[in-house]
Amino acid sequence: MRTIYFDYNATTPLDERVREAMMPVLDQVWGNPSSVHHVGRQARALLDDFRERAALVLGCKPSEVIFTSGGTESVNLAILGTARLLRPKGRHIVTSAIEHHAVLHCCEYLVRNEGFNVTYLPVDREGLVSLEALESALRPDTMLVSIMAANNEIGTIQPIARIGALCHQRGIRFHTDAVQWFGKEPFDDVGSLNADLISVCAHKIHGPKGAGALCAASPLFPKPLLFGGAHENEHRAGTENLAGIAGLVTAMELFIPEPVFCREKLMPLAKRLIALVDRLEGVQLVGSRDSRLANTVSFVTEGSDSIALLAGLDLEGICASSGSACSAGSLEPSHVIRALGLGDEAANSLVRFSLGRESTHEEVALVEAVLPSVIERSQRLNKRPTPCE
Ligand SMILES: Cc1ncc(COP(=O)(O)O)c(C=O)c1O
Incomplete structure:
Protein backbone atom coordinates (compact mmCIF):
# COMPACT_ATOMS: atom_id res chain seq x y z
CA MET A 1 0.00 0.00 0.00
CA THR A 12 8.06 17.08 8.09
CA PRO A 13 10.72 14.73 6.73
CA LEU A 14 14.34 15.81 7.20
CA ASP A 15 15.68 17.59 4.12
CA GLU A 16 18.77 16.03 2.55
CA ARG A 17 20.74 19.31 2.68
CA VAL A 18 19.81 19.76 6.32
CA ARG A 19 21.01 16.24 7.09
CA GLU A 20 24.27 16.96 5.26
CA ALA A 21 24.80 20.09 7.34
CA MET A 22 24.27 18.09 10.54
CA MET A 23 26.57 15.16 9.78
CA PRO A 24 29.96 16.92 10.16
CA VAL A 25 28.82 18.30 13.50
CA LEU A 26 27.85 14.83 14.71
CA ASP A 27 31.01 13.20 13.36
CA GLN A 28 33.76 15.80 13.59
CA VAL A 29 32.90 18.90 15.60
CA TRP A 30 31.68 17.00 18.62
CA GLY A 31 33.41 19.17 21.25
CA ASN A 32 31.65 20.96 24.07
CA PRO A 33 31.36 24.66 23.16
CA SER A 34 32.09 25.54 26.81
CA SER A 35 35.45 23.71 26.91
CA VAL A 36 38.52 25.98 26.84
CA HIS A 37 40.72 23.70 24.71
CA HIS A 38 40.89 23.81 20.92
CA VAL A 39 38.33 21.01 20.41
CA GLY A 40 35.84 22.98 22.47
CA ARG A 41 36.81 26.27 20.83
CA GLN A 42 36.13 24.78 17.42
CA ALA A 43 32.59 23.89 18.56
CA ARG A 44 32.16 27.36 20.11
CA ALA A 45 33.18 29.03 16.82
CA LEU A 46 30.57 26.97 15.01
CA LEU A 47 27.90 27.80 17.59
CA ASP A 48 28.68 31.52 17.25
CA ASP A 49 28.50 31.19 13.50
CA PHE A 50 25.10 29.43 13.67
CA ARG A 51 23.75 32.14 15.96
CA GLU A 52 24.85 34.84 13.49
CA ARG A 53 23.29 32.95 10.60
CA ALA A 54 19.99 32.49 12.48
CA ALA A 55 19.98 36.20 13.32
CA LEU A 56 20.57 37.04 9.66
CA VAL A 57 17.51 35.03 8.61
CA LEU A 58 15.36 36.57 11.35
CA GLY A 59 16.72 40.13 11.02
CA CYS A 60 17.67 40.47 14.69
CA LYS A 61 20.90 40.67 16.71
CA PRO A 62 22.75 37.37 17.31
CA SER A 63 22.44 38.03 21.06
CA GLU A 64 18.66 37.97 20.62
CA VAL A 65 18.61 34.34 19.45
CA ILE A 66 18.19 31.73 22.20
CA PHE A 67 18.50 28.16 20.94
CA THR A 68 16.06 25.75 22.60
CA SER A 69 14.88 22.14 22.34
CA GLY A 70 11.97 23.11 20.06
CA GLY A 71 8.67 24.93 19.82
CA THR A 72 7.33 23.82 23.19
CA GLU A 73 10.38 25.03 25.07
CA SER A 74 10.51 28.32 23.16
CA VAL A 75 6.89 29.02 24.05
CA ASN A 76 7.43 28.01 27.71
CA LEU A 77 10.47 30.27 27.95
CA ALA A 78 8.61 33.18 26.35
CA ILE A 79 5.55 32.93 28.58
CA LEU A 80 6.81 31.65 31.93
CA GLY A 81 10.09 33.58 31.65
CA THR A 82 8.42 36.88 30.71
CA ALA A 83 5.69 36.50 33.33
CA ARG A 84 8.33 36.06 36.02
CA LEU A 85 10.46 38.91 34.68
CA LEU A 86 7.59 41.40 34.48
CA ARG A 87 5.64 40.29 37.56
CA PRO A 88 6.36 43.65 39.28
CA LYS A 89 4.58 45.40 36.38
CA GLY A 90 1.44 43.27 36.58
CA ARG A 91 0.05 39.78 36.59
CA HIS A 92 -2.35 39.83 33.67
CA ILE A 93 -1.81 37.95 30.40
CA VAL A 94 -3.97 38.00 27.29
CA THR A 95 -4.01 35.08 24.88
CA SER A 96 -6.56 33.41 22.60
CA ALA A 97 -8.78 30.38 23.12
CA ILE A 98 -7.27 28.55 20.13
CA GLU A 99 -3.56 28.60 21.04
CA HIS A 100 -1.49 25.43 21.04
CA HIS A 101 -1.44 23.63 24.40
CA ALA A 102 2.16 24.78 24.86
CA VAL A 103 0.73 28.28 25.37
CA LEU A 104 -2.53 27.34 27.12
CA HIS A 105 -0.92 25.00 29.65
CA CYS A 106 1.73 27.63 30.55
CA CYS A 107 -1.04 30.14 31.18
CA GLU A 108 -3.01 27.64 33.28
CA TYR A 109 0.13 26.91 35.29
CA LEU A 110 0.70 30.60 35.99
CA VAL A 111 -2.91 31.01 37.14
CA ARG A 112 -2.84 27.96 39.42
CA ASN A 113 0.60 28.42 40.91
CA GLU A 114 1.88 31.97 40.54
CA GLY A 115 -1.12 34.24 41.02
CA PHE A 116 -1.55 35.42 37.42
CA ASN A 117 -4.85 36.22 35.66
CA VAL A 118 -5.39 35.23 32.06
CA THR A 119 -7.97 36.54 29.57
CA TYR A 120 -8.69 34.10 26.74
CA LEU A 121 -9.86 36.07 23.72
CA PRO A 122 -12.71 34.45 21.80
CA VAL A 123 -12.40 33.94 18.06
CA ASP A 124 -15.00 34.27 15.32
CA ARG A 125 -16.35 31.38 13.19
CA GLU A 126 -13.18 31.52 11.07
CA GLY A 127 -10.84 31.42 14.04
CA LEU A 128 -9.84 35.08 13.89
CA VAL A 129 -9.07 37.17 16.95
CA SER A 130 -10.66 40.62 16.88
CA LEU A 131 -8.49 43.69 17.49
CA GLU A 132 -11.40 45.38 19.27
CA ALA A 133 -11.73 42.42 21.66
CA LEU A 134 -7.98 42.57 22.29
CA GLU A 135 -8.08 46.30 22.91
CA SER A 136 -10.86 46.01 25.45
CA ALA A 137 -9.11 43.08 27.21
CA LEU A 138 -5.94 45.09 27.85
CA ARG A 139 -5.62 46.40 31.41
CA PRO A 140 -3.09 48.53 33.25
CA ASP A 141 -1.63 45.35 34.75
CA THR A 142 -1.41 43.45 31.42
CA MET A 143 2.26 42.60 30.89
CA LEU A 144 2.11 40.05 28.08
CA VAL A 145 -0.02 39.22 25.06
CA SER A 146 0.52 35.88 23.30
CA ILE A 147 -1.26 35.20 20.01
CA MET A 148 -0.20 32.52 17.54
CA ALA A 149 0.70 33.54 13.99
CA ALA A 150 -1.06 30.57 12.36
CA ASN A 151 -3.21 27.89 13.92
CA ASN A 152 -1.95 24.33 13.70
CA GLU A 153 -5.41 22.67 13.58
CA ILE A 154 -7.35 24.86 11.15
CA GLY A 155 -4.64 27.01 9.54
CA THR A 156 -6.19 30.42 10.29
CA ILE A 157 -3.60 33.22 10.03
CA GLN A 158 -3.92 36.05 12.57
CA PRO A 159 -3.21 39.74 11.81
CA ILE A 160 -0.03 39.54 13.88
CA ALA A 161 1.60 42.83 12.83
CA ARG A 162 -1.55 44.76 13.78
CA ILE A 163 -1.90 42.91 17.08
CA GLY A 164 1.76 43.62 17.86
CA ALA A 165 1.39 47.31 16.97
CA LEU A 166 -1.56 47.61 19.36
CA CYS A 167 0.42 45.95 22.17
CA HIS A 168 3.36 48.29 21.56
CA GLN A 169 1.14 51.38 21.64
CA ARG A 170 0.14 50.25 25.11
CA GLY A 171 3.70 49.33 26.18
CA ILE A 172 2.88 45.62 26.45
CA ARG A 173 5.23 42.77 25.45
CA PHE A 174 3.97 40.64 22.60
CA HIS A 175 4.82 36.97 21.96
CA THR A 176 3.80 35.10 18.86
CA ASP A 177 3.98 31.33 18.50
CA ALA A 178 5.09 31.25 14.87
CA VAL A 179 5.92 27.54 14.81
CA GLN A 180 3.32 26.80 12.11
CA TRP A 181 3.80 30.07 10.25
CA PHE A 182 7.52 30.14 9.40
CA GLY A 183 8.22 28.47 6.08
CA LYS A 184 4.58 28.79 5.03
CA GLU A 185 4.12 32.54 4.61
CA PRO A 186 6.42 35.24 3.15
CA PHE A 187 8.75 36.69 5.78
CA ASP A 188 11.10 39.69 5.68
CA ASP A 189 12.35 40.17 9.20
CA VAL A 190 11.09 40.07 12.77
CA GLY A 191 10.52 43.84 12.68
CA SER A 192 7.61 43.32 10.29
CA LEU A 193 5.79 41.16 12.88
CA ASN A 194 5.91 43.79 15.66
CA ALA A 195 6.64 40.98 18.12
CA ASP A 196 9.10 41.05 21.02
CA LEU A 197 9.21 37.28 21.37
CA ILE A 198 8.91 34.81 18.50
CA SER A 199 8.90 31.03 18.82
CA VAL A 200 10.51 28.99 16.05
CA CYS A 201 10.87 25.24 15.58
CA ALA A 202 12.97 23.14 13.17
CA HIS A 203 10.93 20.00 12.55
CA LYS A 204 7.99 21.82 10.92
CA ILE A 205 10.32 23.06 8.16
CA HIS A 206 12.23 19.89 7.26
CA GLY A 207 14.69 20.26 10.13
CA PRO A 208 15.36 17.83 12.99
CA LYS A 209 13.12 17.23 16.00
CA GLY A 210 14.32 18.68 19.29
CA ALA A 211 15.69 21.96 17.95
CA GLY A 212 14.15 25.42 18.03
CA ALA A 213 14.77 29.01 18.97
CA LEU A 214 13.22 31.91 20.75
CA CYS A 215 13.90 35.28 19.20
CA ALA A 216 13.75 37.76 22.11
CA ALA A 217 14.07 41.52 21.61
CA SER A 218 16.71 42.95 23.95
CA PRO A 219 17.00 44.15 26.65
CA LEU A 220 14.01 42.37 28.28
CA PHE A 221 15.05 38.72 28.20
CA PRO A 222 12.74 36.16 29.80
CA LYS A 223 13.96 34.72 33.09
CA PRO A 224 15.55 31.33 32.42
CA LEU A 225 13.64 28.11 33.03
CA LEU A 226 16.74 25.90 33.15
CA PHE A 227 19.64 26.43 35.55
CA GLY A 228 23.09 24.91 35.71
CA GLY A 229 25.37 26.98 33.51
CA ALA A 230 25.88 30.21 31.61
CA HIS A 231 24.94 28.73 28.22
CA GLU A 232 22.95 30.76 25.68
CA ASN A 233 24.19 34.02 27.20
CA GLU A 234 22.77 32.90 30.55
CA HIS A 235 19.26 32.53 29.15
CA ARG A 236 19.12 28.72 28.96
CA ALA A 237 21.47 26.33 30.76
CA GLY A 238 22.60 23.03 29.22
CA THR A 239 25.26 21.86 26.78
CA GLU A 240 24.12 22.96 23.35
CA ASN A 241 22.69 20.46 20.84
CA LEU A 242 25.09 21.65 18.15
CA ALA A 243 23.98 19.15 15.49
CA GLY A 244 20.34 20.10 16.10
CA ILE A 245 21.27 23.77 15.89
CA ALA A 246 23.12 23.11 12.60
CA GLY A 247 19.93 21.49 11.28
CA LEU A 248 17.67 24.26 12.56
CA VAL A 249 19.78 27.07 11.09
CA THR A 250 20.22 25.32 7.73
CA ALA A 251 16.46 24.71 7.54
CA MET A 252 15.79 28.35 8.46
CA GLU A 253 18.12 29.59 5.71
CA LEU A 254 16.75 27.24 3.09
CA PHE A 255 13.06 27.36 3.90
CA ILE A 256 12.04 30.63 5.59
CA PRO A 257 13.06 33.45 3.20
CA GLU A 258 11.59 31.45 0.31
CA PRO A 259 8.79 29.51 2.03
CA VAL A 260 9.22 25.76 1.54
C1 LIG B 1 1.46 26.09 16.94
C2 LIG B 1 2.43 25.17 17.62
N1 LIG B 1 3.13 25.60 18.67
C3 LIG B 1 4.02 24.83 19.30
C4 LIG B 1 4.25 23.53 18.91
C5 LIG B 1 5.24 22.68 19.64
O1 LIG B 1 6.43 22.51 18.90
P1 LIG B 1 7.43 21.29 19.18
O2 LIG B 1 6.83 20.08 18.57
O3 LIG B 1 8.71 21.69 18.49
O4 LIG B 1 7.62 21.18 20.64
C6 LIG B 1 3.54 23.02 17.81
C7 LIG B 1 3.71 21.62 17.37
O5 LIG B 1 2.84 21.00 16.84
C8 LIG B 1 2.60 23.86 17.15
O6 LIG B 1 1.89 23.44 16.11
Missing part, protein backbone atom coordinates in the same frame (compact mmCIF):
# COMPACT_ATOMS: atom_id res chain seq x y z
CA ARG A 2 1.33 3.43 -0.81
CA THR A 3 1.61 6.05 1.91
CA ILE A 4 0.01 9.44 1.42
CA TYR A 5 1.47 11.74 4.01
CA PHE A 6 -0.94 14.63 4.58
CA ASP A 7 0.26 15.52 8.08
CA TYR A 8 2.97 18.12 7.51
CA ASN A 9 1.68 20.27 10.39
CA ALA A 10 2.59 17.41 12.73
CA THR A 11 6.10 17.12 11.35
CA PHE A 261 5.42 25.41 1.64
CA CYS A 262 4.97 27.05 -1.72
CA ARG A 263 1.56 28.77 -1.89
CA GLU A 264 1.41 28.61 -5.71
CA LYS A 265 2.00 24.87 -5.67
CA LEU A 266 -0.21 24.07 -2.69
CA MET A 267 -3.25 26.25 -3.45
CA PRO A 268 -4.50 24.15 -6.39
CA LEU A 269 -4.17 20.97 -4.30
CA ALA A 270 -5.92 22.55 -1.31
CA LYS A 271 -8.65 23.94 -3.57
CA ARG A 272 -9.43 20.42 -4.78
CA LEU A 273 -9.67 19.17 -1.20
CA ILE A 274 -11.87 22.11 -0.20
CA ALA A 275 -14.14 21.45 -3.18
CA LEU A 276 -14.36 17.80 -2.11
CA VAL A 277 -15.28 18.75 1.46
CA ASP A 278 -17.86 21.25 0.19
CA ARG A 279 -19.49 18.53 -1.95
CA LEU A 280 -19.94 16.03 0.88
CA GLU A 281 -23.18 16.13 2.82
CA GLY A 282 -22.84 16.64 6.58
CA VAL A 283 -19.22 17.72 6.17
CA GLN A 284 -18.10 21.26 6.93
CA LEU A 285 -14.83 23.02 6.19
CA VAL A 286 -13.45 24.78 9.27
CA GLY A 287 -11.20 27.82 9.50
CA SER A 288 -11.06 30.85 7.27
CA ARG A 289 -11.55 30.75 3.52
CA ASP A 290 -9.39 33.85 3.08
CA SER A 291 -6.87 34.19 5.89
CA ARG A 292 -5.48 30.67 5.90
CA LEU A 293 -2.35 28.64 5.39
CA ALA A 294 -2.34 27.24 1.87
CA ASN A 295 -1.36 23.77 3.08
CA THR A 296 -4.08 23.16 5.70
CA VAL A 297 -7.58 21.83 4.97
CA SER A 298 -9.62 20.81 8.02
CA PHE A 299 -13.21 19.68 8.34
CA VAL A 300 -15.77 18.29 10.78
CA THR A 301 -18.36 15.60 10.04
CA GLU A 302 -21.85 14.96 11.40
CA GLY A 303 -22.47 11.56 12.98
CA SER A 304 -18.84 10.50 13.08
CA ASP A 305 -15.71 10.91 15.14
CA SER A 306 -12.05 11.64 14.52
CA ILE A 307 -10.76 8.24 15.61
CA ALA A 308 -13.00 6.32 13.19
CA LEU A 309 -12.21 8.74 10.38
CA LEU A 310 -8.45 8.73 10.95
CA ALA A 311 -8.42 4.94 11.26
CA GLY A 312 -10.44 4.62 8.05
CA LEU A 313 -8.05 6.96 6.22
CA ASP A 314 -5.03 5.13 7.62
CA LEU A 315 -6.38 1.83 6.26
CA GLU A 316 -6.23 3.49 2.83
CA GLY A 317 -2.63 4.60 3.49
CA ILE A 318 -3.57 8.23 4.18
CA CYS A 319 -1.94 9.95 7.16
CA ALA A 320 -4.10 12.76 8.53
CA SER A 321 -4.59 14.23 11.97
CA SER A 322 -7.11 15.77 14.31
CA GLY A 323 -6.80 17.78 17.53
CA SER A 324 -4.27 16.65 20.08
CA ALA A 325 -3.80 13.26 21.67
CA CYS A 326 -4.34 13.12 25.42
CA SER A 327 -1.99 11.31 27.78
CA ALA A 328 -3.99 8.05 27.52
CA GLY A 329 -3.30 8.02 23.76
CA SER A 330 -6.92 8.69 22.77
CA LEU A 331 -8.08 11.91 21.18
CA GLU A 332 -9.35 14.91 23.12
CA PRO A 333 -12.17 16.94 21.56
CA SER A 334 -10.57 19.87 19.78
CA HIS A 335 -10.54 23.03 21.92
CA VAL A 336 -10.07 24.96 18.67
CA ILE A 337 -13.33 23.68 17.16
CA ARG A 338 -15.14 24.32 20.44
CA ALA A 339 -13.85 27.90 20.39
CA LEU A 340 -15.29 28.36 16.88
CA GLY A 341 -18.68 27.68 18.49
CA LEU A 342 -19.32 24.51 16.50
CA GLY A 343 -20.24 22.30 19.46
CA ASP A 344 -18.98 19.06 20.93
CA GLU A 345 -19.99 16.70 18.14
CA ALA A 346 -17.95 18.78 15.72
CA ALA A 347 -15.05 19.06 18.18
CA ASN A 348 -14.94 15.25 18.29
CA SER A 349 -14.89 14.80 14.54
CA LEU A 350 -12.11 17.12 13.36
CA VAL A 351 -9.89 15.85 10.57
CA ARG A 352 -6.93 17.86 9.31
CA PHE A 353 -5.12 17.36 6.04
CA SER A 354 -1.87 19.29 5.99
CA LEU A 355 0.02 19.17 2.71
CA GLY A 356 3.64 19.86 1.92
CA ARG A 357 6.52 19.88 -0.50
CA GLU A 358 6.10 16.28 -1.63
CA SER A 359 2.29 16.39 -2.02
CA THR A 360 0.88 15.74 -5.50
CA HIS A 361 -2.36 15.95 -7.50
CA GLU A 362 -2.26 12.16 -7.77
CA GLU A 363 -2.38 11.88 -3.98
CA VAL A 364 -5.27 14.33 -3.80
CA ALA A 365 -7.09 12.23 -6.42
CA LEU A 366 -6.74 9.19 -4.18
CA VAL A 367 -8.21 11.10 -1.25
CA GLU A 368 -11.06 12.25 -3.52
CA ALA A 369 -11.71 8.62 -4.41
CA VAL A 370 -11.79 7.18 -0.88
CA LEU A 371 -12.92 9.95 1.50
CA PRO A 372 -16.69 9.63 0.78
CA SER A 373 -16.69 5.91 1.62
CA VAL A 374 -14.43 6.39 4.67
CA ILE A 375 -16.91 8.94 6.01
CA GLU A 376 -19.91 6.77 5.20
CA ARG A 377 -18.38 3.73 6.91
CA SER A 378 -17.50 5.72 10.03
CA GLN A 379 -21.03 7.14 10.19
CA ARG A 380 -22.52 3.66 9.88
CA LEU A 381 -20.27 2.34 12.66
CA ASN A 382 -21.24 5.30 14.81
CA LYS A 383 -24.95 4.52 14.39
CA ARG A 384 -24.64 0.81 15.26
CA PRO A 385 -26.32 0.08 18.61
CA THR A 386 -23.99 -1.01 21.40
CA PRO A 387 -24.67 -4.54 22.83
CA CYS A 388 -26.40 -3.04 25.90
CA GLU A 389 -28.88 -0.93 23.95
